[in-house]
Amino acid sequence: MNGQTKRWINDTTTTDSSCATPGAQSIRASAFNVWSSLTDVEAASVAAWLFSQTAFNLTGTEDAGEWDNSLLMIELMEPNKTDVLNYLDYGGPEPERYAHVIIDHRADVDPYYQDLLVPLPIQNGTTEAEFLTYPYTRKTNGQVRNLDASLDADWSTWMYNVTASILDITLDLWSGSALGLDNDTLDVWGIDPLMQDDGIIRWDTFWNLPTSEMDSGTLLPLGLFFKSNVTGRDPSLWTFDGWLYNDIFYPTTDASRAAYYSPGFEKLPANIDGSWGWTDQMGTPPPLDTVYPPLAIASSGSRYFTDADQQYVKWMDFEFYISFSRDTGMRLHNIKYKGERVIYELGLQEALAHYAGNDPVQSGTSYLDTFYGFGTYAFELVKGYDCPTYATYLNSTFYTSETTHTHIDSICLFETEGNYPIQRHSTSQYVAATKNIYFTIRNVCTVGNYDYMFSYEFYIDGSINVDVRASGYIQSAYFAKNQDYRYHIHDALSGSMHDHVLNFKIDFDILGTANTMTTTTNVPVSEVYPWSNGKARDTMKLQRTEITNEDEGKLDWNGNGATQFTVVNKDVTNAFGEYRGYRILPSSPTIHLTVLNSSNLVNAANWAKHDLFVTRQHDTEPRSSHPYQSQDVANPPINFDEFFDGENLEQEDIVVWANVGMHHVPHTGDLPTTLFTIAHSGLAITPLNYFETSPVKETVNMVRVDYGGGNTSNVVTFGQGVPACIVGDVESLVPDLSEYLGDSVVRKFPYDPNEPYYETDSIE
Amino acid sequence: MNGQTKRWINDTTTTDSSCATPGAQSIRASAFNVWSSLTDVEAASVAAWLFSQTAFNLTGTEDAGEWDNSLLMIELMEPNKTDVLNYLDYGGPEPERYAHVIIDHRADVDPYYQDLLVPLPIQNGTTEAEFLTYPYTRKTNGQVRNLDASLDADWSTWMYNVTASILDITLDLWSGSALGLDNDTLDVWGIDPLMQDDGIIRWDTFWNLPTSEMDSGTLLPLGLFFKSNVTGRDPSLWTFDGWLYNDIFYPTTDASRAAYYSPGFEKLPANIDGSWGWTDQMGTPPPLDTVYPPLAIASSGSRYFTDADQQYVKWMDFEFYISFSRDTGMRLHNIKYKGERVIYELGLQEALAHYAGNDPVQSGTSYLDTFYGFGTYAFELVKGYDCPTYATYLNSTFYTSETTHTHIDSICLFETEGNYPIQRHSTSQYVAATKNIYFTIRNVCTVGNYDYMFSYEFYIDGSINVDVRASGYIQSAYFAKNQDYRYHIHDALSGSMHDHVLNFKIDFDILGTANTMTTTTNVPVSEVYPWSNGKARDTMKLQRTEITNEDEGKLDWNGNGATQFTVVNKDVTNAFGEYRGYRILPSSPTIHLTVLNSSNLVNAANWAKHDLFVTRQHDTEPRSSHPYQSQDVANPPINFDEFFDGENLEQEDIVVWANVGMHHVPHTGDLPTTLFTIAHSGLAITPLNYFETSPVKETVNMVRVDYGGGNTSNVVTFGQGVPACIVGDVESLVPDLSEYLGDSVVRKFPYDPNEPYYETDSIE
Known part of the structure; x- marks a missing residue:
C-alpha cells in the first residue's frame, strides 16, 4: 500500500452526536449464580427459624448480654464443587442451598462459636440444623471456644x-x-x-x-x-x-x-x-497542581456486560460470577476465557498483619483480619478516586447483627487504557502497536486502620492479575527502647515493623479438573556439546520437575526468580506437543511470613509460611482459614498444615494457595497514611502454551503505520471504532460526590420487607 | 461541617470555553545543560578537523572499504562530575566541552576501534586529539581490537x-x-x-x-x-x-x-x-472490541514545564535535565526534588540478552546491545499508542556515519491519572482519597528484533520508578533436540531461553555527595523480653548493616525480600534522628544473570552477576560498559569487576549500579511478539525518612467526603481545579498518525546547514 489512505477505515459516522453515557451492557447469565448471597427472604427465614428453636436459646443481638446466645451470621454456605460442576458442566440440578450460620454461644461457662448448616428453603417442621464440621480440620462439632465472651x-x-x-x-x-x-x-x-x-x-x-x-x-x-x-x-x-x-x-x-x-x-x-x-491538604501545592489533571473518559460507553441479578460479568473473551461474603469480601467463580474454565474459584482467604516489637502489645499483635471481616467493611467506593469517573458499580450485601447490609456501589468495573501498548514493533519500513486495554473489577475493604484495595485485572492476552494495595493509617508503636524494630517517625512515635501476608485460593481448572503443577528452572551448567570441540561451555539450561504429591506441595519463589511455576493439563497438548497451562508468578514483589513458629499464631496461619502451596481439591477443604482462628491458635478450626497428607497431585483437581504481601517497616513517608503506590503486591496468572499464538492479535485496537522517505505514511487501523461524538462539558463527566451515601441497611429480624432504611451509623 | 456544601470550592469559571490544547508550559532552565548533545556546528567542526588531520587517514564512511579508516562517532564526552558540581553547586565555570570520537581504524593488519577526546571549540592549529583512556579499566590507549573489520x-x-x-x-x-x-x-x-x-x-x-x-x-x-x-x-x-x-x-x-x-x-x-x-489483526475480534475504548484526556492542558533548548523538564516538585547518546539513548541528570538533588545521573548502561541452547548459534549468542546502540534506534513514538494522546514530545539526536540524525518526537512526556488513588482511608464518618497523578518521560528503542520501552516515572510522594518493558520479535531456535532449553512453539520452532539483564547507573546524591548504603533486614528471632516471664518468644526483628567498602559492594536482593537497601546521608538526620535517605527496591521482579562465568562473555558483562552494586564515584568510572566489549570479551575496555578495589564507601560519593531484567523462556504466547505486559521489570527509588511527613499531603487533588445518616454528604475539595471546558469532538483528540515521519537526517560531512533533508531509508 502506498500514499495517504483514509485515516479511519470505518469513519462513516457523523461526529456531532453526544458521547454514550457509561453503564455496563446488559446480559443474561447462562446459569444461575450458585454462589449468590442469600436473598433477604432466605436470610430472614433462617433467622426466624433459628429464633423459633428453643434449643438455640437466642437473644436478639442488640439485646444480648454477655451470658446470652446470639446470632452472628447467616450466609450462603458455598456449595460443594462436586455439585456445582455437576450443574454447570453436566446439566445436573442446581446445587441445594444451605445457610451457614454462626451462633455466639455465650450462655455457658465455656462459651463457644458454633458453626451450623441449615438446609434451604426453611420447611417448618422438617428443617434441622447440623453442626458444620466438614470444612474444618478440627473435628469438634463446628465449635471454637470464644475468648471474648466476657471481654465486653x-x-x-x-x-x-x-x-x-x-x-x-x-x-x-x-x-x-x-x-x-x-x-x-x-x-x-x-x-x-x-x-x-x-x-x-x-x-x-x-x-x-x-x-x-x-x-x-x-x-x-x-x-x-x-x-x-x-x-x-x-x-x-x-x-x-x-x-x-x-x-x-x-x-x-x-x-x-x-x-x-x-x-x-x-x-x-x-x-x-x-x-x-491528618490527611487533609496541608502545605504549598506544587506548581500547576491546581490545574485539573488528566482524566480518562469512556466516550463510546462501556464495553462489557453485567447481569446484576446473577452478579455475572463478561468482558471481551473473559466471563465470571461474583460472590460476596462477610469474611473475605468479593470472590470470583467459574472464570472462563474463550468459553473454557480456567479458574473455578479465585479469592482472598485470609489476611495476616504480624507485628513485632520490644513491647508486649506490638509483639503480641498478629491480626487475622477475617475475624473482623472484609465484606463487612467494603464501603461505597469514591467515584473518580477509587475508580475512574466512567466506572460502573455493583452492590454487595453481607449479614451482620440480624440484618443484611447493602454496601451500595462497593464493587467497581472498568476498562483502562494502559499508558503503554501491550505490544509494538518498529522496523525501518513500518511500526505496529496494539493498545493495552485491560479490565478491572475492584473492591476496597477498610479493616480498622488499613484500607485494602483488591483488584482483579484481565488482559487481552488471557492473563489475570491479582493486585492488592494497602493504604490507611499504620498501627504505630511507642518509641521507647524499640530501636531493633522500627524507625523513629514522630515525637515519641515509631513505626511498628510488620509483615502483611494475604492468602488467595486459586482453584485452577485448566481444560478440565485433572491438572498438574510443573516447574521449569533456569540453572547454570557447564556442558560439552557435539560441536564444542570437546570443551565444556559455561551456559544454562532448563530443569523440569512436577509437584507429584502434597509432600512436595509447599513452595517458595526461587532465588533470582529462577523457577517458573505452571499449572498444566498433561492430557491436553497444543498443536506443538506442549502441555497447555497457566503460569503463576509475582507481578510485583510478594512475601511470606518472616517469623518462624510464631508464638502469637502457633497453628493459626500455617498458610503464611511459604509463597505458594499446592493441594488436592476437596469439598472438605474449601478454605485455608476460619474467622475464629484467633480464638484457639494452637488448635484452630483450620490447621492448614493438615491439608498436606501426601496425596497424589499428578493430574488431579489441584488448588493453588498463593500469598501476596509486603514487609512494612513504617517510616516518615507513611505519615499520615501508607501509600497504595508503595504498599503493593500482586500475582500474575498468565497463559503458557495455552494457545498456538497470542490472542492479542484478535483485537482491532491496533495500528500499523508504513513509512519511508520521510513524508509518506500509510495508516492501517483494521476496522477499529471511532470516538465519533461530542463530550461536551468535561466537568459533567466528573462524578458528583455529594451523592456519596455510606451504607444501606435492611433489618432482617424482625423482618419488614417494606421498610428498608438507611442506617450508616450502625457500621462499626 | 454539615449539610450540602458547594461541590467545587473554586467553581467560579464558566464552562463553555474550549479545553486547553496540550503542550508543555515553557520555562528557562536555570543552568546550561552541560550534558547536551553536540550542536551541528560542533560536530561538523570536529569531523572537518579530523578529516584534515592526515594522521587519521580517514575516508568518508560511505566510501570506506575494509582497509580504510572511518569515523564512527562524534558525540559529547560526558563532563566529569567534579567539574559539573563545581559549575552547578559552587558557581564555577561551565565545564569545558570535549568531543568523544571513535575511529574505526582498519587500515592495518591489526584493526582497532580508537576512542579519542577532542577539546572544543576546534581551534585550527592548536587542537590536538588525545587517546581516550581514563574511563576504561583497560589502559591500551583507548584502543579495542576490531573483530569485524573484514567481516563485511x-x-x-x-x-x-x-x-x-x-x-x-x-x-x-x-x-x-x-x-x-x-x-x-x-x-x-x-x-x-x-x-x-x-x-x-x-x-x-x-x-x-x-x-x-x-x-x-x-x-x-x-x-x-x-x-x-x-x-x-x-x-x-x-x-x-x-x-x-x-x-x-x-x-x-x-x-x-x-x-x-x-x-x-x-x-x-x-x-x-x-x-x-505477523502482527496484523487476525481472527474474530472479541465482543464489543470495535467500540472505541476508554481514553485519557488532558482537558486543562499540560501541567509540566520544558525548556526544549536545554532539554530540561520540571513537573511538580521534580526537575531534571536530559541527555541522549548513541550507546544508551536517554539519560537523566541532576534530578532534584524540592530543590535538592537526589540523583546526579540516572540511566541505562548496557543491556544483555544471554541465550542458551543445544545449537552453537543460540548457545553462542549474548548480545550486548550498546554495540548496536540504543540512541540510534529511538524511533519516533506512535502517538496515542506508545504514549497517551495528549503527551508532548521532544526530539533526540545522535551521530552516525558523519551525520547527526534527529529522531523527531522520540521522547514523550505526560502525566497519568492512575486508576487507583495514591492514598485513601474510610471511617464510619468520612472517607478521604488522593489522586495518584504521576509523570512519565519515555523513549522506545528497537534494537533489531526487540523493542525496549524505557519509562522514568515520578510520583507525588517523591518516588521515582525506572521501568523497562520489552516487546518485538523473539529470536527463536530451531527445535531439533533442544528440549532442555525451550518450549516447542511452532512447526519446527522453539523459543530460545535467554536472560535479559539491563544495568542502570544511579548516582545518588542524598543532600550532598557523602552517602552510605545501609541495609535493614527482617530476621526471625527467639527472644526473651522483660515482660515475657522469662519465656522466649518466636518473633522477628531488624538487623542493620552498612556497606562499608567495595569488598562488600556486590549485592543481591535477599530471599523473601527480607532486606531493605537504603542510601542515606549519615550527616543529615530528620527531626526524629533518622538518616534521611532513598530506598531502592524492585517495583516488579528483577533478575541477574543465571549463567555463571559465561563462556560467551568472560569479563565483558561482570555487571550482570548480581542485582545491585555499590562503588565509589570516580570521574574515571563513569560507565559500567563500553559498546565494544564484545570485541575482546576476556579483556574488554571496561571490566566492571575492577571497579571493586576495596575503597571505603562510608559517607563517600557512591554510585549504585542496579539491574532489571527477566528470564525469558518463550512460549506460544510470545507469537507473534512478546508482550510489554509480561516482559516487564522495574526499580523503585523512594524516599525513606527523607522528610518528616509524606509530601502527598501537599497536593490539592484530594477529596474528603463526610457522611452519615445515609443521605447527607459534605464534599471538601481543598481548592482543586475544575475541568471547566468543552472537549468537543473526541476524535479530534486522537493523533493523526498519517503525520508519522520516521527520521530526519542532517548530513554533517560535507556539512551544509542549509540543506537538512529527510532520509529515512538510511536508518538500518
Whole structure:
C-alpha cells in the first residue's frame, strides 16, 4: 500500500452526536449464580427459624448480654464443587442451598462459636440444623471456644478499675484519663490474638484519643502497658499481672507507683494528635497542581456486560460470577476465557498483619483480619478516586447483627487504557502497536486502620492479575527502647515493623479438573556439546520437575526468580506437543511470613509460611482459614498444615494457595497514611502454551503505520471504532460526590420487607 | 461541617470555553545543560578537523572499504562530575566541552576501534586529539581490537562460497538459496560475540527470509549451522570447520554431504513464514472490541514545564535535565526534588540478552546491545499508542556515519491519572482519597528484533520508578533436540531461553555527595523480653548493616525480600534522628544473570552477576560498559569487576549500579511478539525518612467526603481545579498518525546547514 489512505477505515459516522453515557451492557447469565448471597427472604427465614428453636436459646443481638446466645451470621454456605460442576458442566440440578450460620454461644461457662448448616428453603417442621464440621480440620462439632465472651461489659468494668488506679499518673503524664466517661481523652486497647499458652493473657496499652474526626488514633500510643490474666468468665478470678513502662516491668501497681514517684524516674513524652496525623491538604501545592489533571473518559460507553441479578460479568473473551461474603469480601467463580474454565474459584482467604516489637502489645499483635471481616467493611467506593469517573458499580450485601447490609456501589468495573501498548514493533519500513486495554473489577475493604484495595485485572492476552494495595493509617508503636524494630517517625512515635501476608485460593481448572503443577528452572551448567570441540561451555539450561504429591506441595519463589511455576493439563497438548497451562508468578514483589513458629499464631496461619502451596481439591477443604482462628491458635478450626497428607497431585483437581504481601517497616513517608503506590503486591496468572499464538492479535485496537522517505505514511487501523461524538462539558463527566451515601441497611429480624432504611451509623 | 456544601470550592469559571490544547508550559532552565548533545556546528567542526588531520587517514564512511579508516562517532564526552558540581553547586565555570570520537581504524593488519577526546571549540592549529583512556579499566590507549573489520565484503564472498557449496542441499531441504542474489530466499547469520578463545570463530545458521514486509525473520531458523575460523584479515587463511545438523557435527562438507545422501538420513522440516508470524489483526475480534475504548484526556492542558533548548523538564516538585547518546539513548541528570538533588545521573548502561541452547548459534549468542546502540534506534513514538494522546514530545539526536540524525518526537512526556488513588482511608464518618497523578518521560528503542520501552516515572510522594518493558520479535531456535532449553512453539520452532539483564547507573546524591548504603533486614528471632516471664518468644526483628567498602559492594536482593537497601546521608538526620535517605527496591521482579562465568562473555558483562552494586564515584568510572566489549570479551575496555578495589564507601560519593531484567523462556504466547505486559521489570527509588511527613499531603487533588445518616454528604475539595471546558469532538483528540515521519537526517560531512533533508531509508 502506498500514499495517504483514509485515516479511519470505518469513519462513516457523523461526529456531532453526544458521547454514550457509561453503564455496563446488559446480559443474561447462562446459569444461575450458585454462589449468590442469600436473598433477604432466605436470610430472614433462617433467622426466624433459628429464633423459633428453643434449643438455640437466642437473644436478639442488640439485646444480648454477655451470658446470652446470639446470632452472628447467616450466609450462603458455598456449595460443594462436586455439585456445582455437576450443574454447570453436566446439566445436573442446581446445587441445594444451605445457610451457614454462626451462633455466639455465650450462655455457658465455656462459651463457644458454633458453626451450623441449615438446609434451604426453611420447611417448618422438617428443617434441622447440623453442626458444620466438614470444612474444618478440627473435628469438634463446628465449635471454637470464644475468648471474648466476657471481654465486653465485664472487661470494661475491670479495665477502668485498673486505669483509675493510676489516675494520678495518667493525669500527670498526659493530662488525661480513661475512666469510661464522656470526657475521657485516653483510649485503652491491646493485643490480638490474646496470649493463650499460660492462661488467657491480655496486654493493653494507653493511646491518646484523636482530637478531630480524623482517624489518627493508631498514631498516638503512650507507652504504658499492663498485663491482665482474663482466664475464665468470672472477673473476680481475673488477675492484674503488672505494668511495663520504658522497657521496665513492674509486677504490681505498688511497685510501679513507687518507681514513678522515686527520684530520677524518667518520664517519657506523649504522642499528641495534630495535623501531622491528618490527611487533609496541608502545605504549598506544587506548581500547576491546581490545574485539573488528566482524566480518562469512556466516550463510546462501556464495553462489557453485567447481569446484576446473577452478579455475572463478561468482558471481551473473559466471563465470571461474583460472590460476596462477610469474611473475605468479593470472590470470583467459574472464570472462563474463550468459553473454557480456567479458574473455578479465585479469592482472598485470609489476611495476616504480624507485628513485632520490644513491647508486649506490638509483639503480641498478629491480626487475622477475617475475624473482623472484609465484606463487612467494603464501603461505597469514591467515584473518580477509587475508580475512574466512567466506572460502573455493583452492590454487595453481607449479614451482620440480624440484618443484611447493602454496601451500595462497593464493587467497581472498568476498562483502562494502559499508558503503554501491550505490544509494538518498529522496523525501518513500518511500526505496529496494539493498545493495552485491560479490565478491572475492584473492591476496597477498610479493616480498622488499613484500607485494602483488591483488584482483579484481565488482559487481552488471557492473563489475570491479582493486585492488592494497602493504604490507611499504620498501627504505630511507642518509641521507647524499640530501636531493633522500627524507625523513629514522630515525637515519641515509631513505626511498628510488620509483615502483611494475604492468602488467595486459586482453584485452577485448566481444560478440565485433572491438572498438574510443573516447574521449569533456569540453572547454570557447564556442558560439552557435539560441536564444542570437546570443551565444556559455561551456559544454562532448563530443569523440569512436577509437584507429584502434597509432600512436595509447599513452595517458595526461587532465588533470582529462577523457577517458573505452571499449572498444566498433561492430557491436553497444543498443536506443538506442549502441555497447555497457566503460569503463576509475582507481578510485583510478594512475601511470606518472616517469623518462624510464631508464638502469637502457633497453628493459626500455617498458610503464611511459604509463597505458594499446592493441594488436592476437596469439598472438605474449601478454605485455608476460619474467622475464629484467633480464638484457639494452637488448635484452630483450620490447621492448614493438615491439608498436606501426601496425596497424589499428578493430574488431579489441584488448588493453588498463593500469598501476596509486603514487609512494612513504617517510616516518615507513611505519615499520615501508607501509600497504595508503595504498599503493593500482586500475582500474575498468565497463559503458557495455552494457545498456538497470542490472542492479542484478535483485537482491532491496533495500528500499523508504513513509512519511508520521510513524508509518506500509510495508516492501517483494521476496522477499529471511532470516538465519533461530542463530550461536551468535561466537568459533567466528573462524578458528583455529594451523592456519596455510606451504607444501606435492611433489618432482617424482625423482618419488614417494606421498610428498608438507611442506617450508616450502625457500621462499626 | 454539615449539610450540602458547594461541590467545587473554586467553581467560579464558566464552562463553555474550549479545553486547553496540550503542550508543555515553557520555562528557562536555570543552568546550561552541560550534558547536551553536540550542536551541528560542533560536530561538523570536529569531523572537518579530523578529516584534515592526515594522521587519521580517514575516508568518508560511505566510501570506506575494509582497509580504510572511518569515523564512527562524534558525540559529547560526558563532563566529569567534579567539574559539573563545581559549575552547578559552587558557581564555577561551565565545564569545558570535549568531543568523544571513535575511529574505526582498519587500515592495518591489526584493526582497532580508537576512542579519542577532542577539546572544543576546534581551534585550527592548536587542537590536538588525545587517546581516550581514563574511563576504561583497560589502559591500551583507548584502543579495542576490531573483530569485524573484514567481516563485511570479504566475509560475504567467503560465506556465499560456503552456502553455494551445498546449494543442492538448500534447494532440496528448503527450495531456497543464499547466494548473494536478489532472488535469495535464505539469510545467513549467527553468533554475537564471536568466539574468541581458540582463534576467532563464527557459527552461522540459515534462516528463511520473510515473505512480507513483516519483520518475522527471527522466527524462521532452518537448523543447519556451520563453523568458520575467521582469524586474521586474510580470507585465504580462514578455514571452514564443519557443519551441524540435527545435533550431529560433520567436520567437513564432504562428510555432511555423504551423510545427507546416505539412506535413512533424517531431513527436518522448515519454518515457513506466514500470518502466524505477523502482527496484523487476525481472527474474530472479541465482543464489543470495535467500540472505541476508554481514553485519557488532558482537558486543562499540560501541567509540566520544558525548556526544549536545554532539554530540561520540571513537573511538580521534580526537575531534571536530559541527555541522549548513541550507546544508551536517554539519560537523566541532576534530578532534584524540592530543590535538592537526589540523583546526579540516572540511566541505562548496557543491556544483555544471554541465550542458551543445544545449537552453537543460540548457545553462542549474548548480545550486548550498546554495540548496536540504543540512541540510534529511538524511533519516533506512535502517538496515542506508545504514549497517551495528549503527551508532548521532544526530539533526540545522535551521530552516525558523519551525520547527526534527529529522531523527531522520540521522547514523550505526560502525566497519568492512575486508576487507583495514591492514598485513601474510610471511617464510619468520612472517607478521604488522593489522586495518584504521576509523570512519565519515555523513549522506545528497537534494537533489531526487540523493542525496549524505557519509562522514568515520578510520583507525588517523591518516588521515582525506572521501568523497562520489552516487546518485538523473539529470536527463536530451531527445535531439533533442544528440549532442555525451550518450549516447542511452532512447526519446527522453539523459543530460545535467554536472560535479559539491563544495568542502570544511579548516582545518588542524598543532600550532598557523602552517602552510605545501609541495609535493614527482617530476621526471625527467639527472644526473651522483660515482660515475657522469662519465656522466649518466636518473633522477628531488624538487623542493620552498612556497606562499608567495595569488598562488600556486590549485592543481591535477599530471599523473601527480607532486606531493605537504603542510601542515606549519615550527616543529615530528620527531626526524629533518622538518616534521611532513598530506598531502592524492585517495583516488579528483577533478575541477574543465571549463567555463571559465561563462556560467551568472560569479563565483558561482570555487571550482570548480581542485582545491585555499590562503588565509589570516580570521574574515571563513569560507565559500567563500553559498546565494544564484545570485541575482546576476556579483556574488554571496561571490566566492571575492577571497579571493586576495596575503597571505603562510608559517607563517600557512591554510585549504585542496579539491574532489571527477566528470564525469558518463550512460549506460544510470545507469537507473534512478546508482550510489554509480561516482559516487564522495574526499580523503585523512594524516599525513606527523607522528610518528616509524606509530601502527598501537599497536593490539592484530594477529596474528603463526610457522611452519615445515609443521605447527607459534605464534599471538601481543598481548592482543586475544575475541568471547566468543552472537549468537543473526541476524535479530534486522537493523533493523526498519517503525520508519522520516521527520521530526519542532517548530513554533517560535507556539512551544509542549509540543506537538512529527510532520509529515512538510511536508518538500518
